[in-house]
Amino acid sequence: MQQKQSKTSLVWFRNDLRINDNSSLLNAIRNSETVIAVYCFDPRHFEKDKFGFKKAQKFRAKFLIETISDLKLQLSNLGIPLYVFNDYPENCIANLEAQYKFDALYLQKEWTEEEYNVYKLVTAIWDDTFTVHQDYNQFLYHPEDLKFDIKNLPNVFTDFRKHVEKQSIIRTINEITNIKNKNNSIKNTTSVPSLKDLGFEDFTNHPNSAFPLKGGETEALKHLNNYFFESKKLGFYKKTRNGLIGKDFSSKFSPWLANGSLSAKTIYYRVKEFEAIHFKNQSTYWLIFELIWRDYFKYVSLKHGNKIFKIEGLLNKDYQWHTFEKDIQKWINGKTNEPFVNANMIELQKTGWMSNRGRQNVASYFAKTLKLDWRIGAAYFESMLIDYDVHSNYGNWLYVSGVGNDPRDRIFNVKLQAERYDSSGKFQRLWLQDTLF
Structure with missing residues (x-):
């Protein structure tokens, strides 16, 4: 459905830190005269929880910094400034709104308690004239394409898998092509914080790390291409996935999937491309099987809410x-x-x-x-x-x-x-x- 044209829209990036297959970004570009973007390093993510652990330690913090640095560059190539703040989202987004008076907000829909509470804090400052566009952008099988109500989600994964494989579709990739220079005139002087800014000492990866890879969509796509088409290790995934040493025993896509710098659909369609070019076997299917498991856990939390905690x-x-x-x-x-x-x-x-x-x-x-x-x-x-x-x-x-x-x-x-x-x-x-x- 065509959305009403907005003069200025804000894309609030959270766990969808990519350009490709990002429906929030694509819809904002299509339906706005001017697009700006924002990412907030929420201080709550680096505070201690009730058990005494920092919500995010240095490893994920470093990966996130790398991811946002890449996202900022990718968006700039589209002519879209990414404002980056080390501040609470409700503060930095309110300040941006006061500056640019945007009339639409685009973001990925989140439903778990902490993420939803921050969303409510951010949107509480606007009246009904402000339009919020939320989209489920993190699934392989979109919730609207399920053939059952979420309250009837099967209690056993195998039943869920068989149902979606038979009854549901996987949507096509949201392509962003031939779009650039949306608002090159906007000056953006914000910068990505350092580890020290987030309360950590800088460090180098351990020499025996099974994940020596960097954050960001660029690295994710590079790794995908290597794992699938250069090394063809995808073809042995089922046999090696229970390995323990080295970076190649499993696909290692999970860090990029977790913060949304790579989409499940992108992986799925590249698997299909691999099968068409090379071969199809249990291993190529098994990677898709694992993506369905990932979907299932998202649907479990969607159905049960805070019971998962x-x-x-x-x-x-x-x-x-x-x-x-x-x-x-x-x-x-x-x-x-x-x-x-x-x-x-x-x-x-x-x-x-x-x-x-x-x-x-x-x-x-x-x-x-x-x-x-x-x-x-x-x-x-x-x-x-x-x-x-x-x-x-x-x-x-x-x-x-x-x-x-x-x-x-x-x-x-x-x-x-x-x-x-x-x-x-x-x-x-x-x-x-x-x-x-």
Whole structure:
């Protein structure tokens, strides 16, 4: 549907930090005489939470700085200034509105509590004459294309997957082409903050990091092209995805997906391109399968709201959870009785990264073996992970802790997992150094 033409529109970037396949940006450009953009490094993201962890530690902060630097450059090539502030969004957007008197705001729709509360703070200053355009821009399968009401979301992932694969479509890419010089006359003197500005010391990546890559859409597309078309590692993804060492055992798209500098649809259609040019196999399908899992966790949070943050979870389970500080610190610092858990936790502490296999094991050990309040583990992951995504993080912790969608109360046998996925002990030696096996 054609939207009313606006004189001046603001695009508020949050977790959609890209140019390509960005419906908010595209609609603003199509329906506005002048477009400006803004990103706010919200101080709330770098404060301590109720468990004592910074909401975002240095690893994600650095990746975000790289991402915004790239976004600012990409937008400038379109003639769109990106105003960057180290301030609360409700403050910096109000100041921009006072300066430019924009009459429309474009942004990606978010629904989890903290993100929604900030949205309400930002929009509370305007009356009904101000138009807000929100769009779901983070899914593979758009909510409007589901053939069921969200309250009827299947409780089991397999049922959801089979339904959407059979009944729903994946929309085409939102292409931004031949659009530039929207408002080159606007001067933008704002700059991207440094790590020091955000309260961190500068650092270099650990030499053994499995994610030595940079933030931003440019890097994301470069990595995608390499993983798919140059190295063709996509063709072996299903066989290697449970690896533990190096940057090539898995796709590593999750950090860019998490902050929206790469869209799920972009990955999907490039997989289809790979299949058309080269070959189609279980591995090419499995990457799409993982994108559907990502969608599912977003729909779980859309359906259940704040229940994903409650200790009793989605199943209202009344387990006895502990908060023993000594056990929590041993887990965080890799000092438990399980070398495989310790190696993964030290990797996370030193790099901001952990493999999918590692995450499942350390989360299960935290919640099911130590019986510690799973929300503390989830909060620590939120703080440390480069690729933190609220939906996937809490969805996975619910799942592993026995209070999520899976009715089976499973527990990972860490010793057997270590024997299966690190039989030589190479990964454990890499991070534990002096420990003998």
